[in-house]
Amino acid sequence: MTNSEIVDLLELTGRLMELHDRDTFKTRTFQTAAFNLDKSTADLANLPVDELIKLQGVGKSVAQKIREIAETGHLTDLDELLAETPSGVLDMFRIKGLGVKKVRTLWRELGIDNLRDLQLAGENGQIAKIKGFGASTQEKILAALEFLQEQQGKVRMDKAAMIANLLRDELLKHFDRVEISGQVRLKAQEVDAVQLLVQTSDPVSAMLTLGSLPNVVQNERESSPFAWRGQLNGFDVQVEILFYPAEQIDQQLFIHSAAEPHLKQAGPTGITLLQAAYTSNESTETAIYERAGLPYIVPEMREDDFAFRWASRHQNDELVTWEDLHGTLHNHSTWSDGKQSVADMAAYCRKLGLTYFGIADHSKTASYAGGLDAERVHQQQLEIDQLNAGFGNDFRIFKGIESDILGDGSLDYDDATLATFDYVVASVHQTLTMSLEKATTRLLRAIEHPYTTILGHPTGRLLLAREGYPIDHRAIIDACAEHNVIIEINASPYRLDIDWHWIEYAMQQGVMLSINPDAHDLPGLLDMHYGVAIGRKGGLTKAMTFNALTLKEMSDYLQQRREKIRNRV
Numbered sequence: 001m002t003n004s005e006i007v008d009l010l011e012l013t014g015r016l017m018e019l020h021d022r023d024t025f026k027t028r029t030f031q032t033a034a035f036n037l038d039k040s041t042a043d044l045a046n047l048p049v050d051e052l053i054k055l056q057g058v059g060k061s062v063a064q065k066i067r068e069i070a071e072t073g074h075l076t077d078l079d080e081l082l083a084e085t086p087s088g089v090l091d092m093f094r095i096k097g098l099g100v101k102k103v104r105t106l107w108r109e110l111g112i113d114n115l116r117d118l119q120l121a122g123e124n125g126q127i128a129k130i131k132g133f134g135a136s137t138q139e140k141i142l143a144a145l146e147f148l149q150e151q152q153g154k155v156r157m158d159k160a161a162m163i164a165n166l167l168r169d170e171l172l173k174h175f176d177r178v179e180i181s182g183q184v185r186l187k188a189q190e191v192d193a194v195q196l197l198v199q200t201s202d203p204v205s206a207m208l209t210l211g212s213l214p215n216v217v218q219n220e221r222e223s224s225p226f227a228w229r230g231q232l233n234g235f236d237v238q239v240e241i242l243f244y245p246a247e248q249i250d251q252q253l254f255i256h257s258a259a260e261p262h263l264k265q266a267g268p269t270g271i272t273l274l275q276a277a278y279t280s281n282e283s284t285e286t287a288i289y290e291r292a293g294l295p296y297i298v299p300e301m302r303e304d305d306f307a308f309r310w311a312s313r314h315q316n317d318e319l320v321t322w323e324d325l326h327g328t329l330h331n332h333s334t335w336s337d338g339k340q341s342v343a344d345m346a347a348y349c350r351k352l353g354l355t356y357f358g359i360a361d362h363s364k365t366a367s368y369a370g371g372l373d374a375e376r377v378h379q380q381q382l383e384i385d386q387l388n389a390g391f392g393n394d395f396r397i398f399k400g401i402e403s404d405i406l407g408d409g410s411l412d413y414d415d416a417t418l419a420t421f422d423y424v425v426a427s428v429h430q431t432l433t434m435s436l437e438k439a440t441t442r443l444l445r446a447i448e449h450p451y452t453t454i455l456g457h458p459t460g461r462l463l464l465a466r467e468g469y470p471i472d473h474r475a476i477i478d479a480c481a482e483h484n485v486i487i488e489i490n491a492s493p494y495r496l497d498i499d500w501h502w503i504e505y506a507m508q509q510g511v512m513l514s515i516n517p518d519a520h521d522l523p524g525l526l527d528m529h530y531g532v533a534i535g536r537k538g539g540l541t542k543a544m545t546f547n548a549l550t551l552k553e554m555s556d557y558l559q560q561r562r563e564k565i566r567n568r569v
């Protein structure tokens, strides 16, 4: 059992106790423990009670509950609460903006215990009439319901890749060749079907083999003699496994790894890629492009005609790769809401072969995330100086900050404090509901600030969970070009923000992009792999990738920039 699994169970228990009006004091012990343990690096599953109670927010009773979870995989208290809660009421917690109190009111006063009834009540105007709700809450609930419906059956790219790899490894025990195709190979940021191709000359026995696999459930109505469709247990996304004989699999792999508009592209001969795929004697992907008279396009870019526009100006080997990255710039540590120390994060970066590690903890206004006031900034920088003194010339920690962009677009510190950083990532974290004009103006002001180096997660979106605030992307990118501000590709699979569709425009305006993992722990640093994938999808070149600069180039760049500001301010 991982820490986050344990914390989730504690959190849900606290939430359901509140929903069912249980003893307030007991309820709070669960909530406090969940809140505090969320950031803990202690190995919760393996600590005895007398060690657990030393952790902040953990009393004896919660410690015993943690032991129960670790030993049995569940919690009796929670099982009882779940038995009393209609599953539709639990679904209501997935609606953004609905806390326990509102869910309880909707359930108790209007008798709403499922999402369908919730939608009807909203459409009939009943929700607006409840005390404490009003028309705007009703509108938000309806919008969130619509968003939720659109997201149903989808997973983010990290989970989709995990499912695809798991299935491929399992299938390779039974078949000679298995290929991941479809949206996963295209590096789609949201995936509604995980697709694999299996080589077999005997689809009947292949189907029987699939029937014997553990953890998969077939949807027989959707399946056919050559296509197994169903799900992997526990994942709300369709899995599709298609059978092809050896002589067709290359051709089919190509056809299943490109969007339709891409397949319809024709070269000077008038032959489309799809026709070329069906008529080539040789069915390797390079041969198919050659036959159509088109340049070879990497799988992640096979969406539409964008790739060919791109290819008229660039070569495939210009695309950024993981090996091109020399460092990382947007990361958190235990100084704010990260789980590991600056030293441990830096050490891991060195292990990954990176030559610089940029720390950009939260700024003071982000108090919910342990944002640093000026004094703590100073202390952190002393720590970094000390750590840097221990490195040779081949590694360095840069002193950054993720400064909140305040409501009026200003940054979170005075100039004297801002001047102490090597660089500043400016991001919006609070008051996310804004009109397009308001959001754009707010970001423009932050971009104009002389100390802003990188614009962080420009829309604030959380994939499959929260739409970003609307912004005028062109105006933002143009302003970044004018003020020499780099735009982040937030590489967390939850964000992937700025959206890849805007990468080409940014590059054309001369705006560099930085693949920033926004890591809060060691594995988070590996999220840069998703950033590379999504960057390549948008045609990002090594030359326009900020953190592809070498240590020397990055040091010089940041140094020159600081000098320029000093002369200006």
Ligand SMILES: [Zn+2]
Residues within 6 Å of the ligand: 402, 427, 429, 456, 457
């Ligand atoms: Zn942020």
Ligand SMILES: [Zn+2]
Residues within 6 Å of the ligand: 330, 331, 332, 402, 518
């Ligand atoms: Zn961050």
